[in-house]
Amino acid sequence: MVIRATCLAWLWLLAAGHAFAENSRHYTLTSQFIALAPNAGGQNAYSLRLATNNWELSGFSNLSVAVSGRALTGATFDWRFPICDDSCWWQFFVQAGAGVTNGGPITELTWGSVLPLVPLWLPFGTPLYLPALRLDITTQLLAIRWRAVTWSYPLWAGLSVAF
């Protein structure tokens, strides 16, 4: 009975996975709140991101970078180039984007990954409505008062939910 139920469950998941893969045009909402930095304590950097397989819109604030005494805050639009999109259980992608901040214009380059936290979904596409771990290596290039500043997030982590 248990074996039969397990087989049926796997068949159902396989079908659901394929159905998801064929309709992999979902949105993903991400919140990032943990970032490493060369100094102890990391960075107090936060972002909220809305993405599809082709683009991502984000707002961010980095309390560790001050512009005229205020936290660096901005918004960017990124073009996403998926290596493995949301039809994969583990997403990989690179992004290139541009935007504005309270310090000036910004461009950013990101190597990102979204890893499901639910192992049951291992062989299938990105699960909907379930939290996933988002890990980024991001480099931002800022033009602040005619100076080109490169700012790195060696690891920027958060949670994603696809819907």
Place this chain on the structure above:
Amino acid sequence: MSRNLPRILATICLMLFGELTLAAPAGSAILAINSTAGVLQQPTSHYYHAIYGAEALLSTTNEGFILRASYLERPEFKDAGYADKDFGWFGQIGTKVTKATNHGLYAFIGGGRMGGYVKADAGHRGDSGETGNHYLLPGLTAAMSYAARLGPVYLAAEQQTFVGYVDKVQLNAMVGWPYNFFQFKIGFLW
């Protein structure tokens, strides 16, 4: 876990690149040898230092799977009795992420080491007699490259980040060691 690691890595590679590599004609490949020049930004400094280097790149003809080995260094800088230098070497796998032929965007990821030293000459050594400091840091590296082919000539502009290994204590302290490289590349491909 360690016994299964090659199998897990092979599965991940197959998932990521299998479809593309299998689509390439058997035995076909592209080899490129490039020289590189650009700037480096160290983890604890916002200065940009000049760097140069070289790389070898082996790819399937459809560029779905690319292997790359590269080396770069910041030339030794001497001043006031001290000399310092940084260098690094990396191995990466990559793929093309855009569809146009002869040019496009490429993504790479892999590992490597960054090293360097600060040396003091005889007149600038402390009471301990220390001649300087050396470091050699392993880590993860990721790069995004825009490259174009003009016949046998390979041209590219690239941003690469190297994230140095942190131990458990440093990780608990939220410390990371990012190096940034901005490079132009020119070479030949076969």
